[in-house]
Structure formats: C-alpha cells, structure tokens
Amino acid sequence: MDLILDWIAREGYIFVSWWLMIAIAGWTVMPLAWRLLGGLPDRGYTLAKPLGLLLIGFVYWLLVSLGLLGNTTGGILVAWLIVLTLAFIALNRLRGNAISWSAYWRENRTVIIVSELLFAVLFFTWLLYRAHNPDTYTTEKPMELAFISSIMRSDTFPPNDPWLSGYAISYYYFGYVIAAMLSMLSGVTSSIGFSAMFSALFALAGTTAFGVGYNLVRARGIAQSAAEVAIDAAKRIQPRFVPLSAGMLALFLVVLMGNFQTLLIELPMQSNIVTEDYLNFWGQPRASFERLDDRMYAYDPDASLRFEPATWGYWWWFGASRVLGDYNLDGTNSGEPISEFPAFSFVLGDTHPHVLALPFVIMTIGLMLNLLLTWRAPNRYEIGLYGLIIGGLIFMNAWDGPIYLAGIIGAEALRRVMRGNGRLRIGDWWSLFMLGLGLLFIAIIAYLPFFIGFRSQASGFLPNIIQPTYFPRLFLMMGPLLLLSGAFVAVELWRGRRRMNWSLGLTIGLGLLALLISVMLLLIFLSSFNAGLYARVQGFVDMNGGWAQVLPQVLQRRFAHGLTSVVLLTIMIIVIARLFPRILGISETDDDDQVVTYAPSTGFALLLVGIGTTLLFVPDFLYIADNFGWRINTIFKFYYQAWVTLSIAGAYATYTILADARLARPAMPLRLVFGVMLVVIIAAGSIYPLAATYSRAYVERGAPSVLSIDGGDLSLSSNMIEMVHCVDR
Incomplete structure (x- = not known):
C-alpha cells in the first residue's frame, strides 16, 4: 500500500489530468450527440468520450495538415473550441424535440453516474497495472512509442517518419495523433503518454461496451406497441438494474474475458496432467509449448490440477493468442495465425492500431444501433457524422473501416426490413447502395490528405x-x-x-x-x-x-x-x-x-x-x-x-x-442450464486476466521497489542514453 500511495503522490496528477481531458471531450460533443444520437435511450452519453476525442482529433489533424494551425497545444485548444462551437450550433439549429435537461437527468442519472465511475475505476486500475510493468521495449512498443514521439515533435502534418529522415509516416496513424494530442495537452513525455493512452483505451473500450450493452437492453424497456404497453401495466418490466447488468456483462465479455485456452490447455498443461492424445485432440501439440518456453511439459500420472501462475514460466500468457496453428500437408507447422482478443491486448500492453481503434469501433456499433432505433432514414447530418467515423476508423486501423461500413449499411437494411414488413424492395436496395457510396465519399474527402500519401x-x-x-x-x-x-x-x-x-x-x-x-x-x-x-x-x-x-x-x-x-x-x-x-x-394461421x-x-x-x-x-x-x-x-x-x-x-x-x-x-430447466453455462463461461474467462496480469505485474520483473508508468528508461541501455546525449550536444 505504501508503494501505491507513493506512486499516487508522484504521478497521480496524470490520472486526474487525463481523466479530466477525456471527460471534457465527451461533454464537448454532448450537444451534438443530443441531436444526432437521439435514437439511443441515453442519447449517446456513454458513447460521447470516444466520439469527442475522434472529432477533436479530426479537426486538429485536418487544420494542421492544411497549414491552418500549428502542431502546438494552442492549436489543440483552437480545434477543441471549434468542435464545441459546432456542437452548440447543431443543438440550436437542427430539428429535434425541445430539450429538458432536468428531465434527461432524472431519466438517465443512474447510467451517467455508473458510466463515469466505471471509467474512473478502469482508468486508474490499468494505470496501476502499467505502473507495475511499464514495458516499452518488447514486441511493437518501440515502434508505437516512436510514432507518438515523432508526432509530438513534428511542426506540421503528415508527421515526420521516425526512421526515414525527410519522409512522412505512411501508416494509419490517427490513433497516435490522439495519443500525442492528449500527451501535449497534459504536458507529459511520450513515454508517459504511451502508458496513459494505453490505460485510457482500456477504460474507454470498457465503458463504451457498457454503454452499447446498456442501450441495447434499455431499448427493450421502452414499450413499442399497444400489446407491450398492456404487458408493462401487468408486470414490472425491466427494473433499472437489468440494462445496467447487461452493460456490465458486455464490458466483461469485450475487454476482460479470456478464451478457453487457459482453462482447457494452459492450466492442465502447467499441472502436467494432460496426455499427448488430449493435446492432439485440441490441435495443440506439446512441441508448440516447448517452442515458446525452455521448460519441458511431461505428463505425470500422479500430478493434480493446481493454479500456480507464479511458476508458469516466462510469457506463458502469450500462448492464448496463438491457438489457431496452421500446418502444411506434411504436418509441419506453417505458421501461427494471430488469434488475439482484447484481454490479451491489454495484458500485452501494445498500443497497436487495432487497440487504438477499439473504443471507436465499439462506438460505431452504438451508432449502428442509433440508426436502427431512430426508425427513419438517416438525414444528411447523420450521414455526415457516420462518414467521418468510417473515415476515422480507416485512418486508425484500415481493416476496420470496410467492416463497419458494411455494418452501418446492414443496420439501415434491418431498419428498412422492419419498416417494410419483412421485405427489401428495389427502392430500398438503391437507397442502401447510395448510402454506402455517400459514406465512402465523405470518408475519402474528409481524410484526403491521409489517403493521398497512404500506401497499403x-x-x-x-x-x-x-x-x-x-x-x-x-x-x-x-x-x-x-x-x-x-x-x-x-x-x-x-x-x-x-x-x-x-x-x-x-x-x-x-x-x-x-x-x-x-x-x-x-x-x-x-x-x-x-x-x-x-x-x-x-x-x-x-x-x-x-x-x-x-x-x-x-x-x-x-x-x-x-x-x-x-x-x-x-x-x-x-x-x-x-x-x-x-x-x-392463406391456409396458415398465426395469433400475431x-x-x-x-x-x-x-x-x-x-x-x-x-x-x-x-x-x-x-x-x-x-x-x-x-x-x-x-x-x-x-x-x-x-x-x-x-x-x-x-x-x-x-x-x-x-x-x-x-x-x-x-x-x-425457454422453460425454467433450460434457463437454468443456460444460467449455469453463463457462470462457467464467466469463471473460465476470468482465469486468464487474473493470472496473466499477476504474472506481468509481479513475476516477470519481480516485486517492484518503486511504481511508475514511465517506461522510457527501461527501453534504453546506459550506452544508448549516452549516445543520445552525445547527438543532442
């Protein structure tokens, strides 16, 4: 506890400043969300933080790229003010219901308070995790740290390539712009900003998943027909804790849960209780473990299952992301496809584009839900917002853009199916085509300075x-x-x-x-x-x-x-x-x-x-x-x-x-079976994050004598630091 209190005294300001910046980013765009995300029961409050960061980051990046702003803290504040102004213009000029903030607060105060507490707890928890192991030198972290540092040092955009002098970064770097933007505003170094951004991503992904799960279930609590109104009068439909519980489950499933590899392979393997036949059934030959670790895993008929992650060897947790081994026709291993999942990402600690994009991807799913629940065709302002989001996803992690472009079109198709009595007509297909074309056009035009120089x-x-x-x-x-x-x-x-x-x-x-x-x-x-x-x-x-x-x-x-x-x-x-x-x-009948x-x-x-x-x-x-x-x-x-x-x-x-x-x-016995299965899934999925974070925080580097989220000193040897100082002189 003394270590933690000492760390809070030295670096607690980072938590406060980053929490405040991200919260203000969300509040900045709430007037816009009120008008454009009105289909959601919370009117977009739980999506506002990533939405605010993306829009502020976009305006800042675009104006710096066009030479209208400098890459400075002053430029960031100007971009922030522009987004705030546009949000209030949208609130006052766009059509919509009259605003009653007091009624909105009464209806949504529980989810607002819970989401804010969740964000603070998740952010602080992962900052504390990073403080135990602020690794910036393994896997792809040096590259990611170099991108953030280069963006912070560049006078204009596109930012300088950290390796090729005179060239610009040719990569989807938008997430790193947001990381650099927050680092510059808070006045921290890139190595501290790396850890702070990583922890913020964990909190943003978790609370946004909570928000989507909450809104998805809360929408079922709103009567949508006369029959449902009658049912509501007879029963107490959906107590307030139900959508909150669904949101918490969504949070767990998205960012905390591990896969079944730990329960079915790693735990029995580390206990030496599995035979070669068992491993071969799962397609996990013993040799694949021994490639990752110098230890030998021999079957011991007298051994028993034991949970001792402190003895599991170096980086044992990495194997959970490599379960889909591919094999040649002769049975030799041709490669191990990356089967990564969010909990693994947040244990590993990379701020790779797929992690940087994760909160914004989940936010986009929330926008898809909003499109469906709005119950009308999206207007030009909503299409403009969705196009900016799709372009931002491409700029953050190019693979995600096409997936969620299809997702938005799919949500609009579903809305038309439900309005069209189960059918899509020729006019619907044409409208869907034009929607996709419009979204793609907006995405390309809005991020044109990026697309001009990008090579995939x-x-x-x-x-x-x-x-x-x-x-x-x-x-x-x-x-x-x-x-x-x-x-x-x-x-x-x-x-x-x-x-x-x-x-x-x-x-x-x-x-x-x-x-x-x-x-x-x-x-x-x-x-x-x-x-x-x-x-x-x-x-x-x-x-x-x-x-x-x-x-x-x-x-x-x-x-x-x-x-x-x-x-x-x-x-x-x-x-x-x-x-x-x-x-x-004609011969068939149905009560409905x-x-x-x-x-x-x-x-x-x-x-x-x-x-x-x-x-x-x-x-x-x-x-x-x-x-x-x-x-x-x-x-x-x-x-x-x-x-x-x-x-x-x-x-x-x-x-x-x-x-x-x-x-x-389903009948009560079947619901009971499902409930038991859910408990097993939650318990099995909890093994990985608990064991892996313990190993990373306490086993790999030993019990720390001092806590810090600054991993800059760990990434450089004394000789390298001396060389850098020599170059500076």
Missing part, C-alpha cells in the same frame, strides 16, 4: 487452399462466444419458428459458400497467368508434387475440418431466416398478424451475430494478400472484430433468454 501492404485476395480452421481450435479461441451465440439463435429459431424463412436463409447461406469456393477456384486458375499469384499458389502445388498429389490431401483435410464451416454456416442461415421472415400462406415478430434490439443482436460469424467464416476460404504471405493478418483482424460483435450480442442474448418478460422464454 494489401494487394488483393489469395485462396486458402489447405488451412481450414480445425473446430476444436476455433472452440478454444471463440468457444465462450459461440456458446452464447448458439443459444441465442436457437431461442430465436424457437420464437420465430412459424415465420422462419428457410428458403431465403439456405439460398443466401449456401450462395455465400458457393461464392467463396468460386472465388477460390478462380484465383487458383488465374495463378497460372499472374506472377504474384503463381508464386503463392502454383509454387506451393509444385513443391508438394503437383495437383495429383495435392488435391486428394486438400479434399481430405477439408472434409476432416468441415465442422467449422457447418457450425458457422448453420448460425448464419438461422440468422437470415429469422431476420427476413416468411409471409404465411405482424410479419416481423422480433424487437429492434433482437434484430440488431442477430445482425451482430451474422457479422461475427461471417468474419469467422471467410478466412477459411480467402485471405488478404500482404507481406506475410499467409492468413496471419486476416485471422487477426477478422477474429478481433468477431470477438467484439459476438460479445455485445452475447450480453443481449443473456438478457433476452433469462430476463425479457415481454417474450416467450
């Missing part, structure tokens, strides 16, 4: 010939979320059984499978005529004895690993069949004359499940061609977003199965 490593798609994901490996990685999603779609199948549009579901699901296989075959055919494709495809075939040798092995592996495709495709088919309901025939029998929140959660399962499904057939040459990055980026979307859907699934009194729920 991606160069198209490659066929995934021999690496379909083995289902037990997928279960280790995504098992908690697949269980929740599977239960959810099963319950929705039961609820909508009379209206399930199986013909459409099968047509689209099997059509997607046929499309992916066709693209695979086309790329294989084109590889004979394209030098780049030839090296990746025909070169592999020739090296393994030609198609006569390769094709039987490929087909055998596809069938052996086909369970993954079957499970994911089944979920997608059920989602489509539920979202696009069947119109009953509504074609669409699900609530907007339920439809939205199903949409998230559809997005998540599609992201898991596609890399089994295609992957992005980049410098790696295999699907390491495609798995990484797609699975990470699948984790986010399925987590939020999982929080809603828990509510609708256990607590939604307006809907038919």
Whole structure:
C-alpha cells in the first residue's frame, strides 16, 4: 500500500489530468450527440468520450495538415473550441424535440453516474497495472512509442517518419495523433503518454461496451406497441438494474474475458496432467509449448490440477493468442495465425492500431444501433457524422473501416426490413447502395490528405487452399462466444419458428459458400497467368508434387475440418431466416398478424451475430494478400472484430433468454442450464486476466521497489542514453 500511495503522490496528477481531458471531450460533443444520437435511450452519453476525442482529433489533424494551425497545444485548444462551437450550433439549429435537461437527468442519472465511475475505476486500475510493468521495449512498443514521439515533435502534418529522415509516416496513424494530442495537452513525455493512452483505451473500450450493452437492453424497456404497453401495466418490466447488468456483462465479455485456452490447455498443461492424445485432440501439440518456453511439459500420472501462475514460466500468457496453428500437408507447422482478443491486448500492453481503434469501433456499433432505433432514414447530418467515423476508423486501423461500413449499411437494411414488413424492395436496395457510396465519399474527402500519401501492404485476395480452421481450435479461441451465440439463435429459431424463412436463409447461406469456393477456384486458375499469384499458389502445388498429389490431401483435410464451416454456416442461415421472415400462406394461421415478430434490439443482436460469424467464416476460404504471405493478418483482424460483435450480442442474448418478460422464454430447466453455462463461461474467462496480469505485474520483473508508468528508461541501455546525449550536444 505504501508503494501505491507513493506512486499516487508522484504521478497521480496524470490520472486526474487525463481523466479530466477525456471527460471534457465527451461533454464537448454532448450537444451534438443530443441531436444526432437521439435514437439511443441515453442519447449517446456513454458513447460521447470516444466520439469527442475522434472529432477533436479530426479537426486538429485536418487544420494542421492544411497549414491552418500549428502542431502546438494552442492549436489543440483552437480545434477543441471549434468542435464545441459546432456542437452548440447543431443543438440550436437542427430539428429535434425541445430539450429538458432536468428531465434527461432524472431519466438517465443512474447510467451517467455508473458510466463515469466505471471509467474512473478502469482508468486508474490499468494505470496501476502499467505502473507495475511499464514495458516499452518488447514486441511493437518501440515502434508505437516512436510514432507518438515523432508526432509530438513534428511542426506540421503528415508527421515526420521516425526512421526515414525527410519522409512522412505512411501508416494509419490517427490513433497516435490522439495519443500525442492528449500527451501535449497534459504536458507529459511520450513515454508517459504511451502508458496513459494505453490505460485510457482500456477504460474507454470498457465503458463504451457498457454503454452499447446498456442501450441495447434499455431499448427493450421502452414499450413499442399497444400489446407491450398492456404487458408493462401487468408486470414490472425491466427494473433499472437489468440494462445496467447487461452493460456490465458486455464490458466483461469485450475487454476482460479470456478464451478457453487457459482453462482447457494452459492450466492442465502447467499441472502436467494432460496426455499427448488430449493435446492432439485440441490441435495443440506439446512441441508448440516447448517452442515458446525452455521448460519441458511431461505428463505425470500422479500430478493434480493446481493454479500456480507464479511458476508458469516466462510469457506463458502469450500462448492464448496463438491457438489457431496452421500446418502444411506434411504436418509441419506453417505458421501461427494471430488469434488475439482484447484481454490479451491489454495484458500485452501494445498500443497497436487495432487497440487504438477499439473504443471507436465499439462506438460505431452504438451508432449502428442509433440508426436502427431512430426508425427513419438517416438525414444528411447523420450521414455526415457516420462518414467521418468510417473515415476515422480507416485512418486508425484500415481493416476496420470496410467492416463497419458494411455494418452501418446492414443496420439501415434491418431498419428498412422492419419498416417494410419483412421485405427489401428495389427502392430500398438503391437507397442502401447510395448510402454506402455517400459514406465512402465523405470518408475519402474528409481524410484526403491521409489517403493521398497512404500506401497499403494489401494487394488483393489469395485462396486458402489447405488451412481450414480445425473446430476444436476455433472452440478454444471463440468457444465462450459461440456458446452464447448458439443459444441465442436457437431461442430465436424457437420464437420465430412459424415465420422462419428457410428458403431465403439456405439460398443466401449456401450462395455465400458457393461464392467463396468460386472465388477460390478462380484465383487458383488465374495463378497460372499472374506472377504474384503463381508464386503463392502454383509454387506451393509444385513443391508438394503437383495437383495429383495435392488435391486428394486438400479434399481430405477439408472434409476432416468441415465442422467449422457447418457450425458457422448453420448460425448464419438461422440468422437470415429469422431476420427476413416468411409471409404465411392463406391456409396458415398465426395469433400475431405482424410479419416481423422480433424487437429492434433482437434484430440488431442477430445482425451482430451474422457479422461475427461471417468474419469467422471467410478466412477459411480467402485471405488478404500482404507481406506475410499467409492468413496471419486476416485471422487477426477478422477474429478481433468477431470477438467484439459476438460479445455485445452475447450480453443481449443473456438478457433476452433469462430476463425479457415481454417474450416467450425457454422453460425454467433450460434457463437454468443456460444460467449455469453463463457462470462457467464467466469463471473460465476470468482465469486468464487474473493470472496473466499477476504474472506481468509481479513475476516477470519481480516485486517492484518503486511504481511508475514511465517506461522510457527501461527501453534504453546506459550506452544508448549516452549516445543520445552525445547527438543532442
């Protein structure tokens, strides 16, 4: 405790200053959120912090890039003032209901207070975690620290490349601009700003996930039909703690929960109680552990399960992000796709673009929900905001932009389906196309200075010939979320059984499978005529004895690993069949004359499940061609977003199965089974963050004698520091 008090006395001002800056950023855009995010029950309060940071960062970056502002604290304050002014103009000029701040406070004070307390607690907790191990020298942290330092030192934008003198950074660096902006405003060095930004990202991601989960469930507490009003009069529908609990579960699932690798592999492996057959079943050969650690893990029949993370070896926690090993036809390991998830990211400590973008990605999911709940077509101001957000995501982490552009279009399509009695007409398809085109146009124009100089490593798609994901490996990685999603779609199948549009579901699901296989075959055919494709495809075939040798092995592996495709495709088919309901025939009767029998929140959660399962499904057939040459990055980026979307859907699934009194729920024994499964998932998912943070904070560097979030001194040896001082002189 004395160490912590001493640390607070020395560096507590960092917590206060960063908390205050981020809170003010959220309050700055609340007038704008009031007008443009009115579909959400809290009118965007729980999304305001990342929204404020993104808009202030955008205005600042754009004006500095155009030479209208300097890269100074004064320039930051001017940009902040511009955003505040525009927010109040929007509040006063845009159409909307009359504002009663007192009524808004009475209705939303609980979620406001809880979200502010959550942010403060999460931010302080992760600052304290970083103070125990302020590592800035492992993995990609030196590069990330160099970007922040370079941006802080640059006179204008684009910022100077920290390695190539005279060149600008050619990377998606917007997240680092926001980190540098907050560091400059608070007057801290880049090494301190690195840790502060990392901790703020943890708090922002957690509270934004809480907000989306809260709004998704709270929207079900608002009666949407005369029948629901009658039910509300008969029962006490949705006590206030219910949406708060759903928000807390969303927070846990998104940023705190680990996958099943720790429970099913790491813990028994470290206890020496697993056989080679057990490991092979899960696709985790013993040799893969011994590559990461010098220790030998021999089976001991007399050993018992024990939880002793202090004895687990150096960086044992890293293995949870490498469970999807890919293997050549001869059984040798061809690589380990990055199967990272947010809890791993926050244990590792990198501020890589996918981590920098995480709060803003979750915020975008909240904007998708707002679009649906607004119940009308988005106006030009909302489209402008959504376009700025999509462009910002591309600028932060290019992979996320297309995913959530499709997500926004999907939310608008869902709104039109619900308004159109379960159908999309030709005019709807045209409107969706124009919406996507408009969003993309706004994103490109708004961030044009970035796009002009940006060069991507991606160069198209490659066929995934021999690496379909083995289902037990997928279960280790995504098992908690697949269980929740599977239960959810099963319950929705039961609820909508009379209206399930199986013909459409099968047509689209099997059509997607046929499309992916066709693209695979086309790329294989084109590889004979394209030098780049030839090296990746025909070169592999020739090296393994030609198609006569390769094709039987490929087909055998596809069938052996086909369970993954079957499970994911089944979920997608059920989602489509539920979202696009069947119109009953003349001879059929139904007590409900509504074609669409699900609530907007339920439809939205199903949409998230559809997005998540599609992201898991596609890399089994295609992957992005980049410098790696295999699907390491495609798995990484797609699975990470699948984790986010399925987590939020999982929080809603828990509510609708256990607590939604307006809907038919499974029988009590089935709900009890689901409740037990949920407890097991939470308990199993808690092992990883507890053990990993303990190992990082206390085992790797030993018990610290002093706490500090400044990792700058750790990244340089004494000789390097002396050299830097020599250059400065």
